[in-house]
Amino acid sequence: METARLVAAHPAFTLAAAVSDKWAGTLVGDQLPVAGVAAAVRVAKQAEAPALFAGLDLVFLCTPAEVSLALAPLALEAGCRVVDVSGAFRLAADLYPRWYGFPHPQRELLARACYSMPEAGASGDLRAARLVANPGCFATASTLAALALLRGGVIEPGGIVIDAKSGTTGAGKKASEDFSFSEIDGDFHAYRVLRHQHTPEIERALALAGHDAGKVTFTAHLLPVRRGILATVYGRLRPGKTGADAAAAVASFVAGKPFLRAVAPQAVRLHPVIGTNRVLLGADADPERGVAIAFAAIDNLVKGAAGQAVQNANLMLGLAETTGLEGLPGSAP
Amino acid sequence: METARLVAAHPAFTLAAAVSDKWAGTLVGDQLPVAGVAAAVRVAKQAEAPALFAGLDLVFLCTPAEVSLALAPLALEAGCRVVDVSGAFRLAADLYPRWYGFPHPQRELLARACYSMPEAGASGDLRAARLVANPGCFATASTLAALALLRGGVIEPGGIVIDAKSGTTGAGKKASEDFSFSEIDGDFHAYRVLRHQHTPEIERALALAGHDAGKVTFTAHLLPVRRGILATVYGRLRPGKTGADAAAAVASFVAGKPFLRAVAPQAVRLHPVIGTNRVLLGADADPERGVAIAFAAIDNLVKGAAGQAVQNANLMLGLAETTGLEGLPGSAP
């Protein structure tokens, strides 16, 4: 939904096809507040997707990993470039059994996929890439907060601890008692403790950004909000470094990166980023305790998924990375 | 409110007086769903408190620290024993300027106060204590989770990181735009980063429990829920220890402690503890990352305040610690 909305409003893209079993047969304009030609696009069934690929320049796969694994080769054969929003092409092949629960069935394709988090780094040349793996939502927030401290030389690379909290849309639109309003409202808890698949992705993204931090500790919690992620990142303060150094590292990190903003630690919050591709970052340190803390806030559905996918597509196509992503509304009030 | 409710229902206590400027002149039964003699107690103004102390056995001070500092000496002079729920008597005197923002004005009284977290330890003899400092809400959840790992020898004492999240009632009933529904619903952020006054209290409580862990890192976040605290505690795994050791440490720690329950890490959540004096605890570890994680969930207003105050009062008076605290409803559904 979010990707279709962003593509429909993008000045350089035309929404040519849309696929959803749930909405097959309706028009995009029946489901989303979009105007123009996008509104008149008829939603097709997933089984029709391969037949629609011919003639498209770019395909966004906003599908579960197993569906992406099936569709990506077909889209590439049809001559499309692909941005995959699932976890199907994010990790080295040998990590899939442990973290995703299956051996990777497309190892050759995986080897050619380009993982890209624009403000951190990429595993290949985005301009030339045919298949781009878009980062996960937790990985995006966690990596950017940790990277700000690492780039600034504020923390040691080892022993990073990430305590992350996400709204319920991070889990997709599932019908389950666990995600019912009666269960989630007023509650809070961790999930997939020490087994979350974004753990090795954060490690990889930091290494691709030139700051191999070894093994990181990552914990996901479920917030009783619909949208947004806040990641709290703890690192071991390097000798002589202070809270001012932590804040300066964030200021330096965001410079020249249009979607990143440096604010005070307690101002890193969800409301201002909802609906936008923005990342709020803030940091502080306590020399007495030998710790630095950085916070990052994103909208899990925009910078954590659809917005970063459009950002990656912009870069693949040689457009300014902000094209179609500026002026998105934050949540008011 | 919570303390009055618990005292009213307590089989060995009689609610003899209640003080609240907001409700002065009404009956306790007008404000709270209590029955019996407690319902007919007339709420007095705070200025009347000293006159009411005479003849009481025990006074619960559920007041801001500055009010407790004024009232505690008067209650003690009147012959009452006192359980203070504020932060007025929790720390060593020299820590007050940095963490509470004022030099402690009652140093002699502070030296005689007995800090008591029943499942961890106390700074004196509770049976003889005239003034008991009841622990803070964050300190309770954080200390118990960390202590389970420390007692079990699962983690090193140094480098403990505590990422804690609280509902809005932890902040009291304030009229401020920051705590308005429009600001908090759908949002999440940290506050008092690296400056929260429960940090040194956790350090003290662990030391009193026989596990000096040095300096701990503590971060408080504000959840969009009314009640409940979840503390996520990270420690450095001792060599050879595993997730099974972490779980066993929790099981061992809760044994014989009537308010503590060991559950799986993702089952440590807010709903089951709301309205009760219970603490849910769970833990796991990742030897590859050299980390153990423990979770604790409490109701910030019960185990984090009024319930633990009654528990301390029970122990002061030689009653079973569960008296009047069993069978409290958890939040249903």
Added chain:
Amino acid sequence: METARLVAAHPAFTLAAAVSDKWAGTLVGDQLPVAGVAAAVRVAKQAEAPALFAGLDLVFLCTPAEVSLALAPLALEAGCRVVDVSGAFRLAADLYPRWYGFPHPQRELLARACYSMPEAGASGDLRAARLVANPGCFATASTLAALALLRGGVIEPGGIVIDAKSGTTGAGKKASEDFSFSEIDGDFHAYRVLRHQHTPEIERALALAGHDAGKVTFTAHLLPVRRGILATVYGRLRPGKTGADAAAAVASFVAGKPFLRAVAPQAVRLHPVIGTNRVLLGADADPERGVAIAFAAIDNLVKGAAGQAVQNANLMLGLAETTGLEGLPGSAP
């Protein structure tokens, strides 16, 4: 869950058996914060229910209507008295096809069932009844608000409009996308418009209370809260009546009814009734517009289900109706 909790804490009842396919094999004390013998009761499967009926004095059927229709005859044959919390025995047989979607399969049993809303009226002699139909949640709040105005002679019997709003637990614990947190948080809408099965039940309850109001208009809406119902009832003001008359009618109606409280209209709200069997009632009128408005608030799971079931059981057994239902906590803060 709520019924088991209330029965476990009831001074005159002993929880002897509990049935739940979901929790079969666990102990009641594993699922609910109950103490004593109730905690040790082993939860049985529903298929085992008939075998458990022998020797019980009273059975609460907190089951869907189709299950109640199957179990009630077996429980009665086994010599138990039955309080049915479902809609299986609430209406005249000829109303079932339209409002419940099936012809009633137990017409003879239905004819013997005693519908009882204690503060309004009953269709038979509760002391002698073997099968009692407990009222629906919306019907309880709506009937009591309307009845206060009708008893006081404030409104005409015809043309009553009821606009009711319920929390999500009114729908039971279902796994559906419609009841997911992502769908319900921040949203609000009506459902089963002009087709809700509590419509004829309100008409019946008013008639049983001696105030046949003909056909009423009833609309249910879904609130983004877990518990609680607020019913707003509009009636045509009788000539010469005023807002003071409306308030006096409520004051008169609640007199002598231990669970009912008269408050100002804007003080009829959910928080104070959650967890309790209380009903808050308030009313006002506008002679210029010829309308009276009454509000009622209840906890849909207590006064709207389990609490009223225990209240009915108390009356069936000749106990005070408040037995086991006083001193239940309201939601704090």
Added chain:
Amino acid sequence: METARLVAAHPAFTLAAAVSDKWAGTLVGDQLPVAGVAAAVRVAKQAEAPALFAGLDLVFLCTPAEVSLALAPLALEAGCRVVDVSGAFRLAADLYPRWYGFPHPQRELLARACYSMPEAGASGDLRAARLVANPGCFATASTLAALALLRGGVIEPGGIVIDAKSGTTGAGKKASEDFSFSEIDGDFHAYRVLRHQHTPEIERALALAGHDAGKVTFTAHLLPVRRGILATVYGRLRPGKTGADAAAAVASFVAGKPFLRAVAPQAVRLHPVIGTNRVLLGADADPERGVAIAFAAIDNLVKGAAGQAVQNANLMLGLAETTGLEGLPGSAP
């Protein structure tokens, strides 16, 4: 905030000045996710407003009624046209003492003000109007739902009952315990019962639309959501009319009105309208009960305030009414 955001993104408007005591001295781009020249506008203090009016074509007054009463004459004298979003110019002068609590101090100006709800009607010629009174949020939703039924001849004009529910931003950004998260989350209640100032405004708007409905009954309730209003409107069904007639009346009413959409009654909900200027409408009827029900959903801050103000400004200036108001995002998911 919302008006500034919409003006900044409007293709025919330029944000030339902005006034806010709270944000004075910062840039608009510091507070809102806007791009371009608007982002660089410096926010002025309210005391500076009169000096800023010179040279502006149009001023939006998004101020309390008393501030609008002071500023509107100054803006008009400076040659600006004015859209006032407050209640200062919405009613006949003689209604102000009862409904707003003060005698109107600008009766001559009030007589010249043009009240305009574009889909219903206006009290004058919008193209020529210098001062336009923008409708209230409740009045907008309520009037449009009632008007659909009245225009279609489905209901009698008399005896209309409106039960309306609003999110908390309808109350503005106030610091009060009543609007704290701890009070509102999980709660629901009515307010200003039979005294809400939108009551006579609805009566006026219906009369201006050519359907004098006499006195209407209106009740406002406070929802635990941030944004959105749902109005449930009950009218007396005219003889021979059916549910199909009610639905057809809505379909006919929305035809040719770009912001209005006809949906099924239970599909009239808040999520799809949040952030947009859209109105969802649906209706049904029950001939047996002699009642028709219509539902309307709007975003109280957009169609209920800033969006309708821009829509009115578009019409004042001869632009298409949808200019700058299409393609606004609905709340996803």
